[in-house]
Amino acid sequence: MPVKSARPELAYKPKPxxxxxxxxxxxxxxxxGRVLYVGKAKNLRARLSNYFAPLHTLHERTRxxxxxxxxxxxxxxxxxxxxxxxxxxxxxxxxxxxxxxxxDDKSYPFLAITLADEAPRVIVTRNRRIAGAKYFGPxxxxxxxxxTIDLMIRVFPIRTCSDASYKKAMATGRPCFPGxxxxxxxxxxxxxxxxxxxxxxQDFVAxxxxxxxxxxxxxxxxxxxxxxxxxxxxxxLCRDRLQAIDAVLSKSALVLAxxxxxxxxxxxxxxxxATVQRFVVRGGRVRGVVATTIEKELDITGxxxxxxxxxxxxxxxxxxxxxxxxxxxxxxxxxxxLEEWLRERRGKGVTLxxxxxxxxxxxxxxxxxxxxxxLMLHKTRRTSDYTSRTQALTDLQEALDLAxxxxxxxxxxxxxxxxxxxxxxxxxxxxxxxxxxRYRSFGVAETTDDTDxxxxxxxxxxxxxxxxxxxxxxxxxAAADPTADGQVVTTRRRPRFAYRPxxxxxxxxxxxxxxxxxxxxESGHExxxxxxxxxxxxxxxxxxxxxxxxLPRTSEALYLLQRLRDEAHxxxxxxxxxxxxxxxxxxxxxxxxxxxxxxxxxxxxxxSVAALKRATPDEISxxxxxxxxxxxxxxxHLSSG
Numbered sequence: 135m136p137v138k139s140a141r142p143e144l145a146y147k148p149k150p151x152x153x154x155x156x157x158x159x160x161x162x163x164x165x166x167g168r169v170l171y172v173g174k175a176k177n178l179r180a181r182l183s184n185y186f187a188p189l190h191t192l193h194e195r196t197r198x199x200x201x202x203x204x205x206x207x208x209x210x211x212x213x214x215x216x217x218x219x220x221x222x223x224x225x226x227x228x229x230x231x232x233x234x235x236x237x238d239d240k241s242y243p244f245l246a247i248t249l250a251d252e253a254p255r256v257i258v259t260r261n262r263r264i265a266g267a268k269y270f271g272p273x274x275x276x277x278x279x280x281x282t283i284d285l286m287i288r289v290f291p292i293r294t295c296s297d298a299s300y301k302k303a304m305a306t307g308r309p310c311f312p313g314x315x316x317x318x319x320x321x322x323x324x325x326x327x328x329x330x331x332x333x334x335x336q337d338f339v340a341x342x343x344x345x346x347x348x349x350x351x352x353x354x355x356x357x358x359x360x361x362x363x364x365x366x367x368x369x370x371l372c373r374d375r376l377q378a379i380d381a382v383l384s385k386s387a388l389v390l391a392x393x394x395x396x397x398x399x400x401x402x403x404x405x406x407x408a409t410v411q412r413f414v415v416r417g418g419r420v421r422g423v424v425a426t427t428i429e430k431e432l433d434i435t436g437x438x439x440x441x442x443x444x445x446x447x448x449x450x451x452x453x454x455x456x457x458x459x460x461x462x463x464x465x466x467x468x469x470x471x472l473e474e475w476l477r478e479r480r481g482k483g484v485t486l487x488x489x490x491x492x493x494x495x496x497x498x499x500x501x502x503x504x505x506x507x508x509l510m511l512h513k514t515r516r517t518s519d520y521t522s523r524t525q526a527l528t529d530l531q532e533a534l535d536l537a538x539x540x541x542x543x544x545x546x547x548x549x550x551x552x553x554x555x556x557x558x559x560x561x562x563x564x565x566x567x568x569x570x571x572r573y574r575s576f577g578v579a580e581t582t583d584d585t586d587x588x589x590x591x592x593x594x595x596x597x598x599x600x601x602x603x604x605x606x607x608x609x610x611x612a613a614a615d616p617t618a619d620g621q622v623v624t625t626r627r628r629p630r631f632a633y634r635p636x637x638x639x640x641x642x643x644x645x646x647x648x649x650x651x652x653x654x655x656e657s658g659h660e661x662x663x664x665x666x667x668x669x670x671x672x673x674x675x676x677x678x679x680x681x682x683x684x685l686p687r688t689s690e691a692l693y694l695l696q697r698l699r700d701e702a703h704x705x706x707x708x709x710x711x712x713x714x715x716x717x718x719x720x721x722x723x724x725x726x727x728x729x730x731x732x733x734x735x736x737x738x739x740x741x742s743v744a745a746l747k748r749a750t751p752d753e754i755s756x757x758x759x760x761x762x763x764x765x766x767x768x769x770x771h772l773s774s775g
């Protein structure tokens with residue numbers, strides 16, 4: 135029996151967790167950067183995983199494309215309609231060989247209006263030779279054409295029934311079946327004349343050709359005139375058609391006015407890096423996306439970052455590559471000078487603006503979403519890369535003057551709500567990777583400030599290194615029950631909390647580090663290394679030192695410390711919010727007009743939280759100082775919780 139050959143490793147295969155689950159468009163490229171295939175998906179992760187199945191399970195053409203490709207990339211969009219539009223535009227733009235040659239072995243479908251007919255009809259067809267027909271498309275998917283028709287006939291109700299149904303209806307005087315259920319607006323529906331229907335069909339064609347502004351203005355004018363003449367039925371009809379047009383246009387944020395010539399820059403950033411998604415819009419269509427990742431040497435944000443991004447994007451560009459409009463998330467301080475610089479390079483007028491409303495703002499949100507996804511992917515890949523992790527641990531060992539690389543690192547953060555609901559988190563990284571099953575959280579009953587809270591928490595944690603077997607309070611992210619499968623445990627396992635860290639990291643500067651150092655001294659564990667990372671300037675503080683350690687901003691060690699700090703903060707906030715939901719005083723504090731004194735009076739009056747929740751608005755309003763309106767708000771808030 136023949137043995138199937140092992141599947142060759144694809145170096146460009148992304149990890150499943152790196153691919154977003156959003157709708158979007160993906161592109162396979164060869165080693166020269168040529169686009170081989172463009173596709174869309176409602177769930178990018180689910181769709182792309184199909185391409186990386188064992189080779190013998192793939193169709194021959196798919197297997198050939200996957201083996202020819204050298205990389206895969208994707209662009210997230212807001213909706214399935216947007217992914218459809220982008221797929222169609224990029225297939226036309228890049229003419230990918232695998233789309234053309236291996237896509238069902240037949241042509242794409244078109245939307246056609248049969249203008250040569252007595253009553254023009256809208257149809258889906260692959261036949262490009264219908265006499266007198268006006269075509270729109272092609273569309274990559276048949277269902278996409280039907281979706282477009284469903285939207286359009288709400289605005290321009292033209293004929294959809296077959297020629298046989300039309301002839302029968304016109305001969306008998308009885309509406310065709312689609313007309314009876316509101317799916318056909320031709321003369322066969324007995325609602326319009328042939329002449330009126332032809333005018334609607336012409337409007338349909340004009341709208342599809344890009345005349346949406348003309349129809350919006352005309353319908354608005356007719357609605358106002360009908361309203362002024364007290365012809366409210368006509369005014370309501372115009373209003374409904376305007377709403378339908380708005381629904382059609384809002385279906386795609388990727389289609390702008392036909393004369394739009396712009397670049398949109400979506401930017402996502404953290405303290406060490408920024409990702410940029412440049413959407414190139416020409417003729418109202420997104421013609422391409424340019425993705426860039428920037429390692430930030432200096433702590434710059436907002437307008438200064440935009441300034442550098444634009445200089446990098448257009449510094450070597452030819453005049454024809456610079457559009458009429460550049461849309462950015464924030465204007466730099468030297469926006470006027472930058473605009474003039476772009477104008478000189480282009481040789482024509484250029485405007486630099488922030489997209490604040492309308493479809494340009496929608497497209498900017500899509501570009502920003504893609505930038506956020508790219509930043510997350512960049513951080514994930516950097517963290518999971520073995521070489522980078524090894525370099526980070528080695529750099530930490532050298533920077534902190536440690537005897538060995540810190541293979542187990544614990545990081546602590548404190549979270550509270552106005553001094554109440556104080557909790558702390560402990561996250562664990564082993565070999566540079568998070569171990570979520572070993573995360574812990576702590577409640578702090580009484581404390582004076584964050585440094586006191588940190589001292590208490592570390593004192594409690596360090597006590598477990600001396601042989602105590604019980605676990606601290608608080609949930610874990612992925613704690614497993616060793617007896618869940620029914621096995622009998624005959625020996626007591628060493629508690630995970632008793633493992634000794636090589637390095638403790640605290641979120642904060644010199645005060646927090648000194649509080650942690652005091653806990654280490656008092657517990658007799660000064661052999662454990664300690665540092666703190668202050669968020670403002672990403673400074674690394676060591677105990678007893680007057681000045682911080684400044685790591686290079688591109689250092690893998692700084693990146694690892696930042697990841698630890700951010701993860702500890704996230705975990706602390708998550709636990710704090712969970713505690714807050716259980717705290718009735720915090721819940722009541724969210725009711726507008728209910729202060730501390732009234733909250734205490736309510737709890738004292740009803741005696742318990744359960745009794746207060748059972749109380750009616752009338753019973754709550756009996757309390758002095760609580761009127762009917764406030765009582766109703768308290769009752770509604772507790773009921774919704």
